[in-house]
Amino acid sequence: xxxxxxxxxxxxxxxxxxxxxxxxxxxxxxxxxxxxxxxxxxxxxxxxxxxxxxxxxxxxxxxxxxxxxxxxxxxxxxxxxxxxxxxxxxxxxxxxxxxxxxxxxxxxxxxxxxxxxxxxxxxxxxxxxxxxxxxxxxxxxxxxxxxxxxxxxxxxxxxxxxxxxxxxxxxxx
Amino acid sequence: xxxxxxxxxxxxxxxxxxxxxxxxxxxxxxxxxxxxxxxxxxxxxxxxxxxxxxxxxxxxxxxxxxxxxxxxxxxxxxxxxxxxxxxxxxxxxxxxxxxxxxxxxxxxxxxxxxxxxxxxxxxxxxxxxxxxxxxxxxxxxxxxxxxxxxxxxxxxxxxxxxxxxxxxxxxxxxxxxxxxx
Numbered sequence: 444x445x446x447x448x449x450x451x452x453x454x455x456x457x458x459x460x461x462x463x464x465x466x467x468x469x470x471x472x473x474x475x476x477x478x479x480x481x482x483x484x485x486x487x488x489x490x491x492x493x494x495x496x497x498x499x500x501x502x503x504x505x506x507x508x509x510x511x512x513x514x515x516x517x518x519x520x521x522x523x524x525x526x527x528x529x530x531x532x533x534x535x536x537x538x539x540x541x542x543x544x545x546x547x548x549x550x551x552x553x554x555x556x557x558x559x560x561x562x563x564x565x566x567x568x569x570x571x572x573x574x575x576x577x578x579x580x581x582x583x584x585x586x587x588x589x590x591x592x593x594x595x596x597x598x599x600x601x602x603x604x605x606x607x608x609x610x611x612x613x614x615x616x
Numbered sequence: 617x618x619x620x621x622x623x624x625x626x627x628x629x630x631x632x633x634x635x636x637x638x639x640x641x642x643x644x645x646x647x648x649x650x651x652x653x654x655x656x657x658x659x660x661x662x663x664x665x666x667x668x669x670x671x672x673x674x675x676x677x678x679x680x681x682x683x684x685x686x687x688x689x690x691x692x693x694x695x696x697x698x699x700x701x702x703x704x705x706x707x708x709x710x711x712x713x714x715x716x717x718x719x720x721x722x723x724x725x726x727x728x729x730x731x732x733x734x735x736x737x738x739x740x741x742x743x744x745x746x747x748x749x750x751x752x753x754x755x756x757x758x759x760x761x762x763x764x765x766x767x768x769x770x771x772x773x774x775x776x777x778x779x780x781x782x783x784x785x786x787x788x789x790x791x792x793x794x795x796x797x
Contacts, residue, residue, distance in 0.1 A: 458631055465638040472645035481654060492766040495773045496655045528762060535762055581656070586766035590759040593768075597661070597792070606661040612769060614653035 494612035503579035555603035691717030
């Protein structure tokens with residue numbers, strides 16, 4: 444009986460120090476809170492370059508150009524291969540020959556064209572000028588991507604009615 | 617006396633509801649927190665094809681500026697503004713000899729990484745060109761096939777503004793051209 448009573452007395456936990464910690468974490472997290480819808484998933488295959496650009500990103504079709512593949516809105520579309528460059532002898536990422544249709548990347552063109560048509564239909568139906576199709580596309584490109592791949596991707600996007608490129612970069616402090 | 621005793625008996629504030637609130641808020645804020653700041657660089661559709669021939673400047677009128685910067689493995693070449701870059705006349709090269717870039721790599725030969733390119737001198741030259749053409753805001757980047765994306769972004773940054781000169785706007789409208797096919 445005596446033992447049980449002693450336990451009852453000790454039920455109050457002192458949480459003051461925990462509260463202190465939580466308050467500091469809360470303030471810190473509120474500071475880094477951001478409501479932008481553009482998100483990157485950094486990995487070994489995707490490291491964005493740093494830049495002094497200050498413009499805030501806005502929502503658009505999201506094209507990710509990693510070392511091994513191309514993704515559109517998170518869905519893998521094309522797998523890239525490595526080819527040895529004849530001049531320098533370096534191994535460079537390249538679009539496989541079987542995917543190319545002239546200068547277009549066939550599979551990517553299909554997907555982007557579909558996206559453009561969807562966005563256009565949505566814009567026509569809504570009558571809201573903010574939702575009208577403007578051909579914007581966000582490009583998240585790995586910093587070591589050779590320009591030959593980027594050029595093919597930009598050309599394909601251009602063919603699929605996306606003419607306004609927005610290169611996503613890390614903001615320099 | 618009785619009142620005072622009551623106050624001593626209950627000095628603890630009940631923090632449990634605040635704790636509950638904070639514990640829920642923290643996971644939510646961690647989810648929404650962004651630890652890297654993102655920004656975007658605008659660019660429009662490049663023209664695919666061979667680089668356009670720049671017309672020879674007429675002596676009587678100021679020719680329009682068609683500024684291009686070629687990014688190659690050996691350095692940076694500024695095209696379309698020869699009279700400003702070479703005030704003493706363009707250096708002559710023998711027929712068939714490969715022209716060296718305007719701004720070769722710092723280490724000489726081929727550039728090893730981004731820092732090896734001479735961005736500082738490029739910015740100085742662009743400042744000079746901007747002095748001559750204050751209304752022009754376009755620049756065309758012509759990268760090589762194996763030029764890394766990082767170098768293109770760095771060139772865009774260098775051409776956009778000059779942080780050393782009170783963020784003077786240089787050539788903010790950058791178009792990436794088709795490059796040498």
